[in-house]
Amino acid sequence: MNPTPGLWDPGWGHTMEAEKARALLGRLRETLARSIGVDTELSAIGQVDACRRRAQGELIPLAHHMRAMILSMLGAHRSWRPIARRLGQLELVFGQYKPAYLEHIAPRQLAAEVEQLGCGNPRVHAQMEAIRPNLETMQRIEQEFGCMDAFVERVRPEAVAQLLGRPASRWKLKEVGPAVAMEYLKLVGIRAVKPEAHVQRICGPQRLALLDGHETDEQAAGKLRRIAKAAGADPVALDNMLWMLGARDYGAICGSHPRCDVCELRSDCSFPRARTLVQQSTRPAALPT
Numbered sequence: 634m635n636p637t638p639g640l641w642d643p644g645w646g647h648t649m650e651a652e653k654a655r656a657l658l659g660r661l662r663e664t665l666a667r668s669i670g671v672d673t674e675l676s677a678i679g680q681v682d683a684c685r686r687r688a689q690g691e692l693i694p695l696a697h698h699m700r701a702m703i704l705s706m707l708g709a710h711r712s713w714r715p716i717a718r719r720l721g722q723l724e725l726v727f728g729q730y731k732p733a734y735l736e737h738i739a740p741r742q743l744a745a746e747v748e749q750l751g752c753g754n755p756r757v758h759a760q761m762e763a764i765r766p767n768l769e770t771m772q773r774i775e776q777e778f779g780c781m782d783a784f785v786e787r788v789r790p791e792a793v794a795q796l797l798g799r800p801a802s803r804w805k806l807k808e809v810g811p812a813v814a815m816e817y818l819k820l821v822g823i824r825a826v827k828p829e830a831h832v833q834r835i836c837g838p839q840r841l842a843l844l845d846g847h848e849t850d851e852q853a854a855g856k857l858r859r860i861a862k863a864a865g866a867d868p869v870a871l872d873n874m875l876w877m878l879g880a881r882d883y884g885a886i887c888g889s890h891p892r893c894d895v896c897e898l899r900s901d902c903s904f905p906r907a908r909t910l911v912q913q914s915t916r917p918a919a920l921p922t
């Protein structure tokens with residue numbers, strides 16, 4: 634029994650009634666659909682599709698790993714949505730991310746074309762210079778491990794991100810730190826265990842209370858996975874939708890200053906009630922008449 638209406642009680646053995654989970658997801662989708670095309674954006678983010686392909690055992694070619702690495706670099710230091718809008722044009726700029734093309738194309742030309750598309754960032758010149766050495770590093774990895782897929786699947790995603798992003802690592806990719814490496818991993822269908830910080834805030838005890846805030850990263854990811862499963866949804870899609878709810882250039886609804894008035898999740902959420910109570914308690918008392 635859930636003791637507080639609208640709150641997710643972790644004491645339910647971390648399961649959620651299918652009906653409630655489906656309703657929650659429906660309200661999340663409905664809220665997002667007011668400002669964005671949910672399926673279009675999920676498809677442009679690409680993680681759901683990448684995870685599905687990996688789950689089906691599809692081998693991800695080196696060109697796709699290069700694409701993920703390049704897009705992750707471009708997405709650092711800037712918002713993602715304009716890049717998502719230009720994926721087709723970027724595909725042409727980078728020659729379908731084929732290694733034979735990337736080995737020979739001049740970094741300066743790439744940077745100019747990326748900037749023309751409005752997809753640049755303050756590091757874009759250094760990032761384009763990094764493509765060739767990073768391709769060589771990935772080719773070295775393929776020689777040693779057989780293929781990039783074997784490498785990215787061999788240990789936990791966080792550990793792979795360290796191997797690719799930590800300065801002293803022999804597999805360090807230029808212009809890629811652990812955070813960008815995590816983005817790269819998601820784009821090749823490897824799921825991080827840790828839900829992102831603002832997904833954790835949305836799901837935390839002060840908002841949707843899907844998490845109690847005391848879980849390890851793995852437990853938090855497990856709870857969100859189970860909610861998605863109960864709702865019959867893809868866990869990656871749930872994670873992406875929660876992220877979009879807060880992201881500035883997507884839903885822009887549940888950020889640091891939540892816009893609860895336009896959110897269908899109000900009945901599931903502690904925040905609007907708490908905010909009303911605070912407002913009532915700080916309102917000046919009416920003068921006696």
Ligand code: SF4
Nearest residue numbers: 887891893896902904
């Ligand atoms: S805090 Fe407000 S915007 Fe965020 S989920 Fe709750 S009701 Fe929606």
